[in-house]
Each structure stands twice: as C-alpha cells, then as structure tokens.
Amino acid sequence: MGRGHRFYKSGVVSTRAYLPFSKLNNGLCSPQGMGDGNPMEKLEQSRSLPSNKQVSPEVRFDGQTVIVTGAGGGLGRSYALMFARLGANVVVNDVSEKGAQAVVDEVIKGKACLGM
Numbered sequence: 001m002g003r004g005h006r007f008y009k010s011g012v013v014s015t016r017a018y019l020p021f022s023k024l025n026n027g028l029c030s031p032q033g034m035g036d037g038n039p040m041e042k043l044e045q046s047r048s049l050p051s052n053k054q055v056s057p058e059v060r061f062d063g064q065t066v067i068v069t070g071a072g073g074g075l076g077r078s079y080a081l082m083f084a085r086l087g088a089n090v091v092v093n094d095v096s097e098k099g100a101q102a103v104v105d106e107v108i109k110g111k112a113c114l115g116m
Contacts, residue, residue, distance in 0.1 A: 060087050063089075067093060068090060068093065070093070071090075071094050071103050073099050
C-alpha cells in the first residue's frame, strides 16, 4: 500500500478488513471521471421530472435580522440577496467596502426581490 491511499470498510476508517473505496460502491453510484455519463442526456431527463414539492407556508424571515459576512461577492452576496428577498433585515459585512456597498445598493433598489 502506497502513501496517500485511504482504505475504508463500509465508508468508515477501520483497523481491520480494508477495502479500497472504489470497491465499496463498485463504481455504480458515482462517476469515476468526466467521461462518465452524458450531461446533455441528464439535462433532458431532468426536464421531464416534476418540480420539487414546495414548503407551505413559504419560509419567510420578516422582522428577523441576518448578518452575512463576506457579502460583497460570491456566496455571501447570494445569501445576502436571498435573505433580503425573504424579508430579513440584512447586515452586509465584507472586507471590500466597494463590494459591500454594491450589495447594499442592490437590496435598496429592490434587485434582491427578483428571483435568483
């Protein structure tokens, strides 16, 4: 066994019977490389599936305050806009004043109310 190899029994590190992780799922559960599967075929299949069941009543954050760090860009920006759209008071925090201000401007102008 070479360095860097991890061996598992039932997906949990064990000191007894060892199996390579690839043998646990026989390669059937997950793709082994970029060549596995056809993304366009999967996309077409997904279009024929029903939508996910929606929560009723809709989840809302009216009257609640949410602090989002790193809200000036990336996932933080997405979370800040999402919480604003769901009615929360959002505290936008980021190391970039310019990025944070851009998100604040989007929320104030109502862009956060649009679907993502």
